[in-house]
Amino acid sequence: AQKVTQAQTEISVVEKEDVTLDCVYETRDTTYYLFWYKQPPSGELVFLIRRNSFDEQNEISGRYSWNFQKSTSSFNFTITASQVVDSAVYFCALGLGVGYQKVTFGIGTKLQVIP
Amino acid sequence: DAGVIQSPRHEVTEMGQEVTLRCKPISGHNSLFWYRQTMMRGLELLIYFNNNVPIDDSGMPEDRFSAKMPNASFSTLKIQPSEPRDSAVYFCASADSFTGELFFGEGSRLTVL
Numbered sequence: 413a414q415k416v417t418q419a420q421t422e423i424s425v426v427e428k429e430d431v432t433l434d435c436v437y438e439t440r441d442t443t444y445y446l447f448w449y450k451q452p453p454s455g456e457l458v459f460l461i462r463r464n465s466f467d468e469q470n471e472i473s474g475r476y477s478w479n480f481q482k483s484t485s486s487f488n489f490t491i492t493a494s495q496v497v498d499s500a501v502y503f504c505a506l507g508l509g510v511g512y513q514k515v516t517f518g519i520g521t522k523l524q525v526i527p
Numbered sequence: 528d529a530g531v532i533q534s535p536r537h538e539v540t541e542m543g544q545e546v547t548l549r550c551k552p553i554s555g556h557n558s559l560f561w562y563r564q565t566m567m568r569g570l571e572l573l574i575y576f577n578n579n580v581p582i583d584d585s586g587m588p589e590d591r592f593s594a595k596m597p598n599a600s601f602s603t604l605k606i607q608p609s610e611p612r613d614s615a616v617y618f619c620a621s622a623d624s625f626t627g628e629l630f631f632g633e634g635s636r637l638t639v640l
Contacts, residue, residue, distance in 0.1 A: 515575075
């Protein structure tokens with residue numbers, strides 16, 4: 413069975429603070445993909461990143477960075493110098509298999525950035 | 528590309544009525560997913576198709592729900608009869624199964640009175 417746990421349901425930070433969103437996953441498969449998606453108040457789901465299970469390198473994209481640690485089955489997401497526009501619900505997701513990808517989402521973390 | 532197109536964007540219906548949600552995936556994508564989003568349960572995978580074939584429908588809540596993909600450019604999710612607890616936003620997503628990135632439509636917000 414596959415499972416994604418986002419223990420933080422809601423986080424509030426003041427603008428310019430750094431914030432880390434936690435994601436822990438469970439799977440017995442050795443080949444899998446991890447994703448982060450953003451859902452702003454307008455409701456659409458926006459792709460942020462995809463990482464495969466064989467690539468543990470951390471990634472940085474502007475103010476966003478991701479820390480993938482297979483040893484702890486975690487794929488955490490950090491926003492540096494948060495901005496009001498970062499306010500959204502963030503979903504971590506796990507996709508299994510190659511070819512057929514069953515993608516399971518976590519419950520989401522609602523981030524509120526206060527001006 | 529126009530992206531994943533869903534219709535209708537909003538649907539209000541009465542309990543017991545049939546509801547049909549429609550999805551046009553991105554051309555060339557061979558995987559299609561239907562998700563339901565509610566406050567209580569978040570994003571739930573209902574069913575997914577690969578090359579128009581249903582692969583896993585274990586998330587379909589009950590027999591009132593059915594999904595079809597008659598060709599590579601069209602899928603439907605049908606609820607018959609609808610109930611108030613079906614009220615949710617239903618998302619369709621498509622993906623190239625080798626890259627795995629899901630592209631979501633804007634969702635269909637269903638309200639069952």
